[in-house]
Amino acid sequence: MDIRSQVSMVFHLDKCLGCHTCSVACKNIWTDRKGAEYMWWNNVETKPGTGYPTKWEDQGIYKGGWEKVGGAISLKGAGKQKGLLNIFHNPNMPVIDDYYEPYTYQYLDLIESPAGDDQPTARPVSLITGKPIDIKMGPNWDDDLGGSPDFARNDPNLKDLSPAEQEAMFQLERMAFFYLPRICNHCLNPACVASCPSGAIYKRGEDGVVLINQNVCRAWRMCVTACPYKKTFYNWHAGKSEKCILCYPRIESGQAPACMHSCVGRIRYLGVVLYDADRIHETASVAEQDLIDHHMSMLMDPFDPAVIAAAKANGIADSTLHAAQSSPVYKFVKEWGLALPLHAEFRTLPMLFYVPPLLPVMAAVKEVSHREQEGKLSSVAKTWDDSWLYDTSTEELWGAIDQARFPLKYLANMLSAGDEARIKDPLKKLMAIRIYRRWKTVGDISQQKALDALGDAGYTPEMADAIYYLTSLAKFDDRFVIPAAHREHAIEMLEYTGDNRGNAGFGFKAGTMQRGM
Amino acid sequence: MINRNFAILQHLVVVLALSGLMASPAAHAQAPQAAAPPAPAAAPTPAEIKLGQDLFDGRARFANKAASCKACHHVHHDAIVGGGSLSTDVTQSFSRMGKDGLTAILGNAPFPVMQAAYAGKELAPDEIQALVAFLQHADQQSQTSMRQPLDVGLKMFGAGAAGVAGLMGFFTLIGRRRKQQSVNQEIYDRQIKSE
Numbered sequence: 001m002d003i004r005s006q007v008s009m010v011f012h013l014d015k016c017l018g019c020h021t022c023s024v025a026c027k028n029i030w031t032d033r034k035g036a037e038y039m040w041w042n043n044v045e046t047k048p049g050t051g052y053p054t055k056w057e058d059q060g061i062y063k064g065g066w067e068k069v070g071g072a073i074s075l076k077g078a079g080k081q082k083g084l085l086n087i088f089h090n091p092n093m094p095v096i097d098d099y100y101e102p103y104t105y106q107y108l109d110l111i112e113s114p115a116g117d118d119q120p121t122a123r124p125v126s127l128i129t130g131k132p133i134d135i136k137m138g139p140n141w142d143d144d145l146g147g148s149p150d151f152a153r154n155d156p157n158l159k160d161l162s163p164a165e166q167e168a169m170f171q172l173e174r175m176a177f178f179y180l181p182r183i184c185n186h187c188l189n190p191a192c193v194a195s196c197p198s199g200a201i202y203k204r205g206e207d208g209v210v211l212i213n214q215n216v217c218r219a220w221r222m223c224v225t226a227c228p229y230k231k232t233f234y235n236w237h238a239g240k241s242e243k244c245i246l247c248y249p250r251i252e253s254g255q256a257p258a259c260m261h262s263c264v265g266r267i268r269y270l271g272v273v274l275y276d277a278d279r280i281h282e283t284a285s286v287a288e289q290d291l292i293d294h295h296m297s298m299l300m301d302p303f304d305p306a307v308i309a310a311a312k313a314n315g316i317a318d319s320t321l322h323a324a325q326s327s328p329v330y331k332f333v334k335e336w337g338l339a340l341p342l343h344a345e346f347r348t349l350p351m352l353f354y355v356p357p358l359l360p361v362m363a364a365v366k367e368v369s370h371r372e373q374e375g376k377l378s379s380v381a382k383t384w385d386d387s388w389l390y391d392t393s394t395e396e397l398w399g400a401i402d403q404a405r406f407p408l409k410y411l412a413n414m415l416s417a418g419d420e421a422r423i424k425d426p427l428k429k430l431m432a433i434r435i436y437r438r439w440k441t442v443g444d445i446s447q448q449k450a451l452d453a454l455g456d457a458g459y460t461p462e463m464a465d466a467i468y469y470l471t472s473l474a475k476f477d478d479r480f481v482i483p484a485a486h487r488e489h490a491i492e493m494l495e496y497t498g499d500n501r502g503n504a505g506f507g508f509k510a511g512t513m514q515r516g517m
Numbered sequence: 518m519i520n521r522n523f524a525i526l527q528h529l530v531v532v533l534a535l536s537g538l539m540a541s542p543a544a545h546a547q548a549p550q551a552a553a554p555p556a557p558a559a560a561p562t563p564a565e566i567k568l569g570q571d572l573f574d575g576r577a578r579f580a581n582k583a584a585s586c587k588a589c590h591h592v593h594h595d596a597i598v599g600g601g602s603l604s605t606d607v608t609q610s611f612s613r614m615g616k617d618g619l620t621a622i623l624g625n626a627p628f629p630v631m632q633a634a635y636a637g638k639e640l641a642p643d644e645i646q647a648l649v650a651f652l653q654h655a656d657q658q659s660q661t662s663m664r665q666p667l668d669v670g671l672k673m674f675g676a677g678a679a680g681v682a683g684l685m686g687f688f689t690l691i692g693r694r695r696k697q698q699s700v701n702q703e704i705y706d707r708q709i710k711s712e
Contacts, residue, residue, distance in 0.1 A: 091692065
């Protein structure tokens, strides 16, 4: 058992309101620079939709992530041989048009134009060439199902749905969507790290943050294609690749990452998770249907004395262990079984987990007759000429999930590697909490029914209260349990500090010879 | 091309003449008539060659301050780097003109440009002698140690074209599974452009 700690995340999709505040906070801090204008280390996508860059989930196009060949896994589009063959021209590279060409407007023309017969306009100019352009695409042009025929209908997650099911999803009355905020998953088996010919990418030992060393990066851009989530980007101005750094300067000083700190819906949770690094390779190589179970079993119980002993043997600090014990991520993922990794089938073992959205699932759309109602109205009154009813009743406990207007297969393709039973489980649990709270607050459901629902989901009322608290009432310090950075220990992974240990006063990092004395 | 053939012809003639000289005394009288230019004169002294080289190169100044030959002419010689390209390459001028021809030209050039350039700055007889000696030396050296580049005509162009075609085919083959265009190209194609 090789216990390591990882700063891990949970995004509660049911709470995401799609405001893009996280994206803007991230952009303002990190990517408002030349060469980085097109990058969104954090972005929020509408699902169904093709996302950013377009169709990033379709590995037939971008060849990202791992694939299982025989018994072992190998990178789909990179690696030693494929990487060497394609090193000067990576054939699966996303181009700027797959993201979008960033632009601004010549706002000064509005106030500085000389007097004339025409109203001055602010022409759009490319942030890459500086010349006027026709805007072809923006970072979120598929937001809220905009341009559905082009974007939502081409969602790669729809691939296993029958044409009739797909058609039903896009009927106006049945249409539903939810938001998927995405940052770097800081995976346990990161494809970007494995693909880098320069060895510039590394997973930080102390907290598992995946970083690109800007001094070592040689712009091969293998990571750009290898990351199946398309969360490494190439800075065309700096000539280096960049990615989400999980705001490590903030984490090290005890602050939540900017996207999480600014989250309006408070959907984001961050905490330490202990995992067994010995099992990474084995877990990443199992059959597709076992991936999630094996991934979950790698995340170790921070209360288990054996785990604690192994963690201490690995030099994990007591404060980090303490943070792991009160980690909201561990609770959501392991204790309550509510959160799942995004696209586990890419085999990178992502450490960002998503609580699936219940809202589009919860309501069913029923066909009802309005005849009785219309009979009461006068002949000039406006009547509804459709016969659909958006039904959120809880008459049947689990019926709504099966009859949901959102096909489970779609969610399963995203969050459980296509396994519908696996995605149904957290949805059922979320529903049980809702029914339980409805009994408590509204009271139109019997206590027996509420407790039955909890029992079916495998929860006790105490657990339900805890889930309710962490979902709805949680304060800042409940949502973000950030361990002390222990830079003084972490630095020892990179350099030897023994010479200075125990010395009084100011020391030197290098000896006298190295300092030229 | 023509130059080169001419040079080979000259060379052959010189060799023939020399072999004739050595083979029989009878040939001695015939040889000068058989060769168009006169037969090579007596070998110049190293001091003359050195002086001629310096004069050609501009290291030594002409007594009348005339411009050095190198300003306009090039000669293939180990000691001369990058002579001018304004006028002819004089490497083989000794073979063409012979000692008398060169001496006459240098004394009173029949070329308008050279006449103008050397008007009032005539070369002294010993300078002419040194220059002729140097040119003779350079000519001999170029025939013994310098190889003219092989003229391959259209063959080089053909090989280049075939190579390009081959490489293009090879790269097309390698890149056949490449992502050919943006995934959004279909959308972009439909969009209305302002220009």
